[in-house]
Amino acid sequence: MNIKENVPISELTTMRLGGKARYVIEIQDLKDIPTAYNFAAEKKLPTWIMGGGANTIGQDAGFAGVILLNKLKGIEVVSETSDEVVVRAMGGEIWDDLVDFTCERGYSGIEALSKIPGTVGAAPVQNIGAYGQDIATVIESVEAWDRESHELIILSNTEMQMSYRSTIFNTGKDTGRYFIVAVNLILANDGHMQPPFYNALQKYIDTHKITDFSPMSIRKIVSEIRAEKLPDPAVEASAGSFFKNIFVTDDEAAAVTAAGIKVWEKENGKKMINSGYLIEGAGLKGKELHGMKVSDKAALVLINKSAKSYADLDAARTEIRNAVQEKYGFMLEQEPVEIPTGVK
């Protein structure tokens, strides 16, 4: 087991902010999990689980605790019939490597989730979704270490209570209880996505007159759309979408429609608006605030250009929230999670 001390959280997260974590332990083997939790318990320190740090923000005071980095590796096909396949991926795998693995074999279900930064273990935590697919619809189960019962358990799809960016892993009393060991996905063998596609995807398909909807073809399209619109965290510091989109009531929908904001009807009949349009409407698209830039391609994304601290991010975030609240009356909710400082 690899234990490091006083590691800057800025080096572990794609937003590249945050002070030092007292300890960082790399979990490379199943047996490292209880050992790491025991280590933290002996030192009476809190713990925090992290994958690629692509959706995590560190604060300036750092973390007076133990960060467990999920480095568990492995991807395998567990079972396969002519129309269905179960793929098991370990939590420390890079999410996009898993998407590539499945597309290579012609399995459909996560191809539109191509190029989402981060690890497999982080994917179910926030219920990742993009371009008309989300992990909630294909996830069969999650294998996890339960900190309360001190054993490996299996959580079924329904037990994870997945809704928009919310699951039992990040919401409610069981937040932080489970260390995700592996994810089991049920994908379509030989199937593919059907038109009509999600707006941006459909536009690309129409413009380029694409007729191949195979998983690998969709993967290529989504990769191009994302490369055009979203910053590559390896090049520019960012945590992807910084704010959540907003579900609105019928009355609110009527009001924002009158204000020129597009309202989307989601599968469950709920209405959603894009927070990026609100930020743009508030005149902030492309603006740099306290070293944080509101992306000029996707206003929902904040890019850390020259922010030195979490305090800078906090100041930028407050200005954006206030501007949107003043103009439209909605309070934006942050999408990435924040490591508590752990100071008691």
Ligand code: EPU
């Ligand atoms: N929309 C539809 N149907 C469509 C097109 C758009 O319902 O055919 C809705 C979306 O639900 C959203 C709005 O329209 O309310 C705008 O969607 P857009 O594609 O412009 O993307 P976004 O809101 O900027 C979201 C995700 C991204 C994901 C894209 C593409 C969040 C917070 N962000 O961003 O995820 O890549 O959609 O699907 O949900 C991330 O979470 O870091 C991330 C990049």
